[in-house]
Amino acid sequence: MWSTPAMLPALSPVAAGVVLVLGLALLVVGAELVVREGSALATRWGISPFVVGVTIVSVGTSLPELAVGVNAALADTAGLAVGNIVGTNLVNLLLVLGLAALLVPVDVDGRTLRVDLPAMIGAAVLLLVLCLDGELSSLDGLLLTGYGVAYLAVVVVPTVAPQLVGPRLAAALGSEDAGADPGTHTEADADTRAEGRPGRRVLVLVAGLVVVVVGSEMLVGGAVEIATTLGASDVLVGLTVVAIGTSAPELVTTVVGTLRGERDLAIGNLVGSSIINVALVLGPTVLLAPGRITVPGEILAVDLVLLVAVSLLAVPAFVTGRRLSRAEGGVFVVTYLVYLTYLLREVL
Numbered sequence: 236m237w238s239t240p241a242m243l244p245a246l247s248p249v250a251a252g253v254v255l256v257l258g259l260a261l262l263v264v265g266a267e268l269v270v271r272e273g274s275a276l277a278t279r280w281g282i283s284p285f286v287v288g289v290t291i292v293s294v295g296t297s298l299p300e301l302a303v304g305v306n307a308a309l310a311d312t313a314g315l316a317v318g319n320i321v322g323t324n325l326v327n328l329l330l331v332l333g334l335a336a337l338l339v340p341v342d343v344d345g346r347t348l349r350v351d352l353p354a355m356i357g358a359a360v361l362l363l364v365l366c367l368d369g370e371l372s373s374l375d376g377l378l379l380t381g382y383g384v385a386y387l388a389v390v391v392v393p394t395v396a397p398q399l400v401g402p403r404l405a406a407a408l409g410s411e412d413a414g415a416d417p418g419t420h421t422e423a424d425a426d427t428r429a430e431g432r433p434g435r436r437v438l439v440l441v442a443g444l445v446v447v448v449v450g451s452e453m454l455v456g457g458a459v460e461i462a463t464t465l466g467a468s469d470v471l472v473g474l475t476v477v478a479i480g481t482s483a484p485e486l487v488t489t490v491v492g493t494l495r496g497e498r499d500l501a502i503g504n505l506v507g508s509s510i511i512n513v514a515l516v517l518g519p520t521v522l523l524a525p526g527r528i529t530v531p532g533e534i535l536a537v538d539l540v541l542l543v544a545v546s547l548l549a550v551p552a553f554v555t556g557r558r559l560s561r562a563e564g565g566v567f568v569v570t571y572l573v574y575l576t577y578l579l580r581e582v583l
Contacts, residue, residue, distance in 0.1 A: 248464055255457030258483075261450025265484075267491055268443025272436045279433060288503025289351065289390050292488065297511045298448045299481040304520030317371070317530055320517045321538045322478025324359070324509050328545050329571035330479075331486045332505055336564025338493050341502060343553045351506045352550055354386050358513040359546040363539045371528040376521030383514025390507075447484045474538060475578055541574065 273287045300323055304316040335341055361382060365375040485508050492504070521528055530539075552563050559567075 248460070251457040251460035253457070254453050258450045258453030258457060261446050261453065265443045265446030265448075265450055265487075268439055269447060269488055271495070272440040272443060276433065276436050276440065279436075286390060286503065288492075288505075289507035290387060292504040293485075293507030293511055294515075297508050297516055298444065299452065299484060300512050300516045301519070304516050305523060316517060316520045317366070317528065318474045318534050318538070319477050319481065320512050321362075321534055321542055322474035323482045323512055324542055325538070325545065325571065325574065326478055326482040327485055327505055327509050327512075328542075328549060329567045329574070331482065331489050332502075332549075332559065333564040333567030333571065334486070335489050335493050335502070335505070336559040337561055337568065338490070340561055341553075341559040341564070343502075343557050343559070345557075347502075347506065348550075348553060348557070350389065351503075351510075352553065354389075355506055355509050356543075356546045356550070358382060358386075358510045359539075359543045362513050362517070363543050366530045366535055366539060369530055369532070369535065371517075371521045371530060373522055373527075376518045376524075379514050379518030379521065381518075383511060383518060386510055386514065447488075450483075471578060474534075475575065545570075 269292055273292050276282075276287065300319060304319065332341070361379065365371060365378065485505055488504050489502070552559055552567075
């Protein structure tokens, strides 16, 4: 069975409930810090909030999944990590994205349609293909990891390169404005600089991510302890309780970002996390596993196929009007609730 995370001792149901609530509170606080500081850094450095969400924030909010995967690999139960990743991505795409659209319709830019959604579909399809033989090998882990590194390179290099090359080129030419972007010397930027140095904001962002991870650890620990007392199977706990628990950072960050008006950062976090979970969380997990990872038959037959189908169906939902409407968001949420009911049929 899934056990309570290492940082928590065995808990009674009441104590587990208290830990769960405290973990959720930490998640809210941490997500607020991550969204606020990530947005401020994006503005200060002239980087798109979406890119910050896809990279820094999505990597940070994927740390709980990585922790679960690495622990499972070291315990020689890494097959359960597959269920966690598949379940987490279904939570991200159906429940979290659906709830975000219910709050405010999700607008999608051309770059997301051209790059990020195809990359998300590619990650899901690649995972399904690699799992068709019923196991994941070290080579499969290497392929997944390479896919993730390539995606981050495609996202980061076009954005960061002009920031690095431009000032250096200007300095080489002897420009008096070397290192400065004309049009960035505004009162708003002066106010931003006055609020704190970039180093301080980076530290606060990292602190926020740590709080998110600790909160997620507590939430998952409490939830798993409660679920196991109900006699739920390993696969069921991985697909539901652990998946929802480790998706809590993405859920809270997306909701907080939406409410704060930072939707680009929030949606970037969601899309980026869905790719990183498959490529840069499951990939290293497979590499760390002592042998080949067996993929549970029920995950291959149902959950992985559903993940690919949902990834594909997200495209027409976004293409229509380049937004996910409240009605479409409602359909996503209802679809997840139906799927969750299907999973829980053995304990209901």
